[in-house]
Amino acid sequence: MLKRAKALFLGLMTSVISLPLSGTLGAEEATWNLNMPRGVTEVSQAAYDIHMIMMWICTVIGVLVFGFMFYVMFAHRKSRGVKAANFHENLTVEILWTIVPALILIVMAVPATTALLKVYDTENPDIDIKVTGYQWKWQYEYIGEDIKFMSELRTSQDEQYGREPKGEHYLREVTQPLVIPTNKKVRFLITGNDVIHSWWVPDFAVKRDAIPGLFTAAWAKTDQPGTYVGACTELCGKDHSRMPVVVEVKEEADYEAWLAGKKEEAVLYKSTIGKQWTNQELMAKGEAVYSVSCAGCHQSEGQGIAGIFPSLIGSSIVTGPVEGHIGILINGVAGSAMQSFADQLSEVDLAAVIHYKRNSWGNDMDDIVQPLDILNYKQSQ
Amino acid sequence: MAHGPSQNFFSRWLFSTNHKDIGTLYLWFSFAMFLLGGAFAMIIRAELFQPGMQLIQPEFFNQMTTMHGLVMVFGAIMPAFVGLANWMIPMMIGAPDMALPRMNNLSFWILPFAFAILVATLFMEGGGPNFGWTFYAPLSTTYAPDTVNYFIFGVHIMGASSIMGSINIIATVMNMRAPGMTYMKMPLFVWTWVITAFLLVAVMPVLAGAVTMMLMDINFGTSFFDAAGGGDPVLFQHVFWFFGHPEVYIIILPAFGVVSQIIPTFSRKPLFGYSSMVYATASIAFLSFIVWAHHMFTVGMPIAGELYFMYATMLIAVPTGVKVFNWVTTMYKGALTFETPMLFSIAFVILFTFGGFTGMMLSIAAADTQYHDTYFVVAHFHYVMVAGAVFSGTAAVYYWLPKWCGKMYDETMGKLQFWIAFIAFNITFMPQHFLGLAGMPRRYSDYGLQFADWNMVSSIGAFMYGGAQLLFLFNVIRTIGWGKPIDDPKVWEGAEGLEWTLPTPAPFHTFSTPPIVK
Numbered sequence: 001m002l003k004r005a006k007a008l009f010l011g012l013m014t015s016v017i018s019l020p021l022s023g024t025l026g027a028e029e030a031t032w033n034l035n036m037p038r039g040v041t042e043v044s045q046a047a048y049d050i051h052m053i054m055m056w057i058c059t060v061i062g063v064l065v066f067g068f069m070f071y072v073m074f075a076h077r078k079s080r081g082v083k084a085a086n087f088h089e090n091l092t093v094e095i096l097w098t099i100v101p102a103l104i105l106i107v108m109a110v111p112a113t114t115a116l117l118k119v120y121d122t123e124n125p126d127i128d129i130k131v132t133g134y135q136w137k138w139q140y141e142y143i144g145e146d147i148k149f150m151s152e153l154r155t156s157q158d159e160q161y162g163r164e165p166k167g168e169h170y171l172r173e174v175t176q177p178l179v180i181p182t183n184k185k186v187r188f189l190i191t192g193n194d195v196i197h198s199w200w201v202p203d204f205a206v207k208r209d210a211i212p213g214l215f216t217a218a219w220a221k222t223d224q225p226g227t228y229v230g231a232c233t234e235l236c237g238k239d240h241s242r243m244p245v246v247v248e249v250k251e252e253a254d255y256e257a258w259l260a261g262k263k264e265e266a267v268l269y270k271s272t273i274g275k276q277w278t279n280q281e282l283m284a285k286g287e288a289v290y291s292v293s294c295a296g297c298h299q300s301e302g303q304g305i306a307g308i309f310p311s312l313i314g315s316s317i318v319t320g321p322v323e324g325h326i327g328i329l330i331n332g333v334a335g336s337a338m339q340s341f342a343d344q345l346s347e348v349d350l351a352a353v354i355h356y357k358r359n360s361w362g363n364d365m366d367d368i369v370q371p372l373d374i375l376n377y378k379q380s381q
Numbered sequence: 382m383a384h385g386p387s388q389n390f391f392s393r394w395l396f397s398t399n400h401k402d403i404g405t406l407y408l409w410f411s412f413a414m415f416l417l418g419g420a421f422a423m424i425i426r427a428e429l430f431q432p433g434m435q436l437i438q439p440e441f442f443n444q445m446t447t448m449h450g451l452v453m454v455f456g457a458i459m460p461a462f463v464g465l466a467n468w469m470i471p472m473m474i475g476a477p478d479m480a481l482p483r484m485n486n487l488s489f490w491i492l493p494f495a496f497a498i499l500v501a502t503l504f505m506e507g508g509g510p511n512f513g514w515t516f517y518a519p520l521s522t523t524y525a526p527d528t529v530n531y532f533i534f535g536v537h538i539m540g541a542s543s544i545m546g547s548i549n550i551i552a553t554v555m556n557m558r559a560p561g562m563t564y565m566k567m568p569l570f571v572w573t574w575v576i577t578a579f580l581l582v583a584v585m586p587v588l589a590g591a592v593t594m595m596l597m598d599i600n601f602g603t604s605f606f607d608a609a610g611g612g613d614p615v616l617f618q619h620v621f622w623f624f625g626h627p628e629v630y631i632i633i634l635p636a637f638g639v640v641s642q643i644i645p646t647f648s649r650k651p652l653f654g655y656s657s658m659v660y661a662t663a664s665i666a667f668l669s670f671i672v673w674a675h676h677m678f679t680v681g682m683p684i685a686g687e688l689y690f691m692y693a694t695m696l697i698a699v700p701t702g703v704k705v706f707n708w709v710t711t712m713y714k715g716a717l718t719f720e721t722p723m724l725f726s727i728a729f730v731i732l733f734t735f736g737g738f739t740g741m742m743l744s745i746a747a748a749d750t751q752y753h754d755t756y757f758v759v760a761h762f763h764y765v766m767v768a769g770a771v772f773s774g775t776a777a778v779y780y781w782l783p784k785w786c787g788k789m790y791d792e793t794m795g796k797l798q799f800w801i802a803f804i805a806f807n808i809t810f811m812p813q814h815f816l817g818l819a820g821m822p823r824r825y826s827d828y829g830l831q832f833a834d835w836n837m838v839s840s841i842g843a844f845m846y847g848g849a850q851l852l853f854l855f856n857v858i859r860t861i862g863w864g865k866p867i868d869d870p871k872v873w874e875g876a877e878g879l880e881w882t883l884p885t886p887a888p889f890h891t892f893s894t895p896p897i898v899k
């Protein structure tokens with residue numbers, strides 16, 4: 001505790017001293033960050049520049065106004081024996097202090113407008129990616145490429161609840177990051193599936209709300225490969241802080257290789273649907289799927305949260321006929337937080353998680369659910 | 382003729398139609414709400430002291446942020462200023478009471494019920510409102526806990542209370558000014574309150590409309606805000622902020638009024654530009670109606686809309702600047718003393734201006750893309766609402782308390798409270814600017830390790846700030862009970878205005894015959 005307090009104090013001092021020197025601090029002081037990152041796109045740099053211009057204008061005005069005020073507080077105090085003057089109203093002064101700020105505003109409006117035009121320059125992209133916000137994860141779909149996947153938090157509950165030490169990337173790591181190439185104009189088409197979310201990558205200065213029934217657009221183009229972490233910025237329910245955005249920017253060649261790998265994976269996957277899975281295989285896979293996709297609401301032991309998320313233990317749907325159970329996962333429950341998983345999970349994952357739930361926490365159905373059952377259900381709809 | 386207050390405790394306070402007693406009720410109620418909202422804030426800051434979930438669950442965290450916002454805005458700040466208006470407006474314009482005393486009683490007494498309903502939801506199945514004080518649909522409709530219906534009912538009652546309070550203020554000021562008290566002679570506190578009352582009458586029905594549409598969507602199958610049924614979630618935000626932006630000025634305008642009374646008193650010099658202050662207040666009120674979508678720069682408006690709302694928002698800086706320059710020039714060449722009300726007022730000017738600067742930065746849409754919904758915004762509105770409204774409310778209580786109860790508060794304790802509050806406030810909220818710029822979104826129950834240090838600093842500041850409020854409570858109770866009696870009608874050497882011509886303590890009935898104002 002004491003050590004931490006000392007580090008805190010030292011950090012404070014160094015960061016205050018280094019504030020005017022640089023916007024982006026070294027990795028060492030990163031936790032004492034004071035300023036907005038400059039980012040790696042034209043838009044983020046424009047945002048940073050206008051932010052700095054505004055900050056300096058405000059600083060100058062502040063120094064003048066507060067400086068004058070402190071002088072008055074020092075010089076015109078009664079304890080120094082001054083007598084109060086009795087003047088008031090002076091038209092010239094009053095007109096001046098209306099006109100001058102107005103002029104400053106007009107001058108500021110110019111860079112503010114140019115920066116905004118950049119934000120809105122979403123025409124003619126090289127790549128289109130659809131971003132969909134779900135409670136509490138993101139789905140990325142590469143339009144025209146037949147690639148679509150979910151990106152979910154990877155940090156474990158144990159880390160979050162202090163049962164395990166927190167990793168370096170605590171709450172900033174996902175199952176699968178979004179991957180984009182350098183030097184290509186990527187347009188993000190952003191929407192929401194349930195409530196409103198907001199997709200933010202600070203280093204791109206991309207922040208657009210993910211609104212159900214609506215698309216918002218943003219774009220990024222950068223020449224700097226790397227991993228950029230962002231967040232959901234619109235309150236979207238209990239795990240609002242647990243749906244980070246991670247974007248990996250790869251050199252073009254690496255990106256092409258990644259794309260090819262993804263497509264191969266899809267082909268490989270198709271061949272596993274037809275296979276007969278064993279109980280053990282399904283249980284192992286099901287547990288993994290459950291902890292990522294369902295435990296957030298229905299809790300790790302299936303017990304749910306009274307009044308909000310139903311318990312799955314002994315539930316009439318979970319322990320009822322398989323069709324009903326598959327149905328609720330494929331269609332969701334309209335008007336509730338129970339969303340449709342048809343688009344989010346593969347047939348294999350669905351079969352596994354259903355099988356797992358039917359045979360865990362005291363539920364004990366001795367049937368087996370196969371990926372083919374899911375496929376058949378989908379086709380019969 | 383003039384008779385005193387009823388000797389029976391219940392009939393005095395429950396059935397009161399006396400503006401002073403009702404003012405007192407409002408003030409105590411708002412202070413109770415301030416402590417309750419503060420307790421919620423302490424829970425939030427305790428959870429955010431370190432990364433990881435330590436004390437509460439994320440669902441409860443969201444209920445705490447929501448209830449904190451609702452209780453502070455509707456329960457603490459707004460009723461506090463209505464309380465001050467009740468006490469001071471009749472005394473400032475030479476009226477015997479408010480124009481509609483029975484309605485005055487009603488508008489206060491429905492408030493505790495509204496908040497009882499709201500707070501009770503915390504103990505119901507599914508928990509209290511958890512969708513933020515801005516309650517964006519569909520999180521607050523389709524995805525809300527069932528208790529949202531109680532929330533809607535509570536908001537309706539608060540709205541009715543505010544509308545009645547405002548009508549009363551407008552009626553009083555229009556009809557009950559003493560002979561010779563022309564509009565342009567009214568003290569600024571009265572002016573800012575009349576303008577605020579008009580804002581309230583205009584926008585409270587809009588809020589009522591928003592929650593009614595929610596109610597329909599939830600219970601009667603309409604789809605105002607449900608995209609699946611052809612509705613539009615963004616419509617909700619337009620309606621909400623059409624109420625919400627004027628609302629922030631409803632909160633700050635009376636605070637401007639208070640400070641405009643106090644600074645001249647302790648500068649021993651009249652307000653520099655009385656009429657320009659009145660015009661600036663009116664222009665701010667007008668502008669507040671046409672800038673609402675600056676809270677929605679990220680919803681994907683067409684660029685023309687975005688540019689318009691950006692320019693319009695930037696304009697607000699002009700009348701706001703006029704106010705700040707006026708306060709500073711009033712102090713210039715005065716004979717300043719620094720009693721507790723003056724300290725809080727000076728801190729108000731400095732910190733509010735600081736919040737105005739960050740407001741200017743937020744108005745730049747391209748930069749707001751980065752700031753929006755981060756701790757930077759949280760810092761901004763706490764500089765204007767806490768250092769603005771709460772500091773000026775505290776200043777007002779210290780300034781008028783001796784007049785109200787005829788006893789002097791303890792100056793040393795007042796100053797001590799000021800310095801703790803001032804320092805703690807900045808320790809709490811200054812780092813939140815850095816957190817926001819570094820990328821921490823608001824309404825987060827947990828955060829990455831890179832935000833740990835500033836969050837810890839902020840939490841420490843918050844606990845100190847909370848402590849300072851207990852000192853305030855203690856000082857006020859001590860004054861009322863055991864303060865040094867005074868009987869100088871002026872109380873403060875430099876005080877000007879009708880309220881200071883009355884005896885100290887102010888009798889139960891004042892200005893039964895109107896004074897003549899030259």
Ligand code: HEM
Nearest residue numbers: 629632633675676737740741743744753754758762765766
């Ligand atoms: C110079 C004057 C001001 C300007 C230019 C200004 C500008 C802004 C802008 C652009 C935002 C939206 C930020 C965002 O969400 O991205 C904002 C938020 C806010 N402002 Fe101000 N503001 C000013 C004064 C005030 C005052 C006087 C108050 C209240 C007393 C206030 C209270 C708020 C609140 C409560 C929010 C946050 C609302 C929310 O999202 O919960 N502001 N301000």
Ligand SMILES: [Cu+2]
Nearest residue numbers: 232234236240
């Ligand atoms: Cu979110």
Ligand SMILES: [Cu+2]
Nearest residue numbers: 626629675676
């Ligand atoms: Cu606003």
